[in-house]
Amino acid sequence: MQVYKEFDLSEILWYKIGGITKYFIEATSEQDVKDAFDFIFQHNIKNYFIFGMGANLLFTDNYFDGAVIHITSSPIQDNTSDFMFGNQHTEITTSSQSDINVKGDCISAFAGITLDSVIQTGFSNNLMGLEWAGGLPSTIGAAIRGNVGAFGGEIKDVTKEANLLRIIDNSYNETQVPSSNLAFSYRSSVVKKDRSLIVLSATFQLKDGTNSEIEKAKLVYNNNIFYRKQHHPDPYTYPNTGSTFKNIKEKEDIDKILTVWPDIAHLVATKWYGKVSVGYINNRLGFSGYHIGEAQVSPLHTNFILNRGKATAADVEAIIRTIQKKYQETFGFMPEPEVEIVHS
Numbered sequence: 163m164q165v166y167k168e169f170d171l172s173e174i175l176w177y178k179i180g181g182i183t184k185y186f187i188e189a190t191s192e193q194d195v196k197d198a199f200d201f202i203f204q205h206n207i208k209n210y211f212i213f214g215m216g217a218n219l220l221f222t223d224n225y226f227d228g229a230v231i232h233i234t235s236s237p238i239q240d241n242t243s244d245f246m247f248g249n250q251h252t253e254i255t256t257s258s259q260s261d262i263n264v265k266g267d268c269i270s271a272f273a274g275i276t277l278d279s280v281i282q283t284g285f286s287n288n289l290m291g292l293e294w295a296g297g298l299p300s301t302i303g304a305a306i307r308g309n310v311g312a313f314g315g316e317i318k319d320v321t322k323e324a325n326l327l328r329i330i331d332n333s334y335n336e337t338q339v340p341s342s343n344l345a346f347s348y349r350s351s352v353v354k355k356d357r358s359l360i361v362l363s364a365t366f367q368l369k370d371g372t373n374s375e376i377e378k379a380k381l382v383y384n385n386n387i388f389y390r391k392q393h394h395p396d397p398y399t400y401p402n403t404g405s406t407f408k409n410i411k412e413k414e415d416i417d418k419i420l421t422v423w424p425d426i427a428h429l430v431a432t433k434w435y436g437k438v439s440v441g442y443i444n445n446r447l448g449f450s451g452y453h454i455g456e457a458q459v460s461p462l463h464t465n466f467i468l469n470r471g472k473a474t475a476a477d478v479e480a481i482i483r484t485i486q487k488k489y490q491e492t493f494g495f496m497p498e499p500e501v502e503i504v505h506s
């Protein structure tokens with residue numbers, strides 16, 4: 163475990179947006195996560211937040227007077243580098259290794275391991291079942307919490323169990339929870355509903371494949387990455403958090419849209435499988451390329467908001483509020499953000 167003080171979160175979060183946190187704790191193993199909470203209890207820190215890659219987070223520009231725990235398998239390499247971290251310094255250092263293990267057709271992984279590492283480990287062991295997640299940026303912990311999904315697959319379909327830490331007052335306990343008790347639903351799980359739960363690790367039951375089946379699974383994986391590259395803005399050029407709003411699936415809201423734009427009824431029925439694409443609506447409402455400061459609605463996909471350089475959380479949030487207001491005026495309801503907005 164490493165603890166940094168006065169750490170600039172924009173250096174590390176996927177969006178390259180975020181203010182200074184009083185403590186920044188890197189946890190690269192299950193033991194590290196427990197040590198991080200011991201540190202929090204010992205220092206009587208009341209305000210804490212955990213993250214994995216930060217691929218779904220818009221973190222406040224304001225000072226975070228607490229601790230941010232980074233559950234990761236990729237720790238900051240050179241923690242004394244002035245170039246990267248100014249005069250911040252490490253206060254505590256213990257070391258431990260991130261874990262990923264294969265047993266039969268099951269892979270167990272520490273929460274900070276990326277979903278992609280699990281997919282690759284599967285392929286190397288002739289195991290498949292996660293190829294739908296090609297190109298989906300996530301750690302295992304966040305993937306379980308949000309029941310990530312894409313191209314018809316969801317993490318719940320291959321999850322066998324998860325090892326959870328429950329934080330109660332100034333202590334914690336650990337439990338092994340079978341998939342059936344994780345209360346998975348669309349982009350949600352018991353971990354999302356209960357902030358006191360932290361994913362320490364998870365086990366996935368994959369499928370043994372023949373060589374030709376594994377080759378096919380790799381093709382699906384690569385095609386999904388290719389699809390994302392073609393249809394989504396490149397997060398490495400201009401950081402973004404994927405879809406800003408959830409697509410609209412409530413019948414009441416869909417009806418409100420169809421009352422104003424009856425011409426898209428056929429798209430709802432055929433192309434969007436009963437939902438309404440927020441990207442389409444945003445585009446038709448004229449938001450393509452719309453910007454505030456250096457935050458911009460992507461012209462390639464109008465449900466993505468890009469950080470074109472030095473965008474702040476306030477800029478991105480202002481765009482979100484502007485779009486919501488336009489929906490309210492046009493249709494009489496507001497779309498719900500998919501990105502998680504974290505205030506201090």
Ligand SMILES: Cc1cc2nc3c(=O)[nH]c(=O)nc-3n(C[C@H](O)[C@H](O)[C@H](O)COP(=O)(O)OP(=O)(O)OC[C@H]3O[C@@H](n4cnc5c(N)ncnc54)[C@H](O)[C@@H]3O)c2cc1C
Binds near residue numbers: 219301360397403
């Ligand atoms: C380009 C792009 C494309 C995307 N495409 C998809 C997609 O197709 N499908 C999809 O479902 N999502 C998609 N997303 C969203 C994102 O990939 C997921 O939300 C992903 O799970 C985020 O993982 P993370 O490790 O970055 O989580 P973070 O953003 O770091 O955290 C997300 C939430 O999980 C919590 N969390 C993190 N680790 C743990 C843990 N160990 N225990 C408990 N809670 C934890 C955090 O507190 C936070 O509330 C996309 C994002 C981007 C940037």
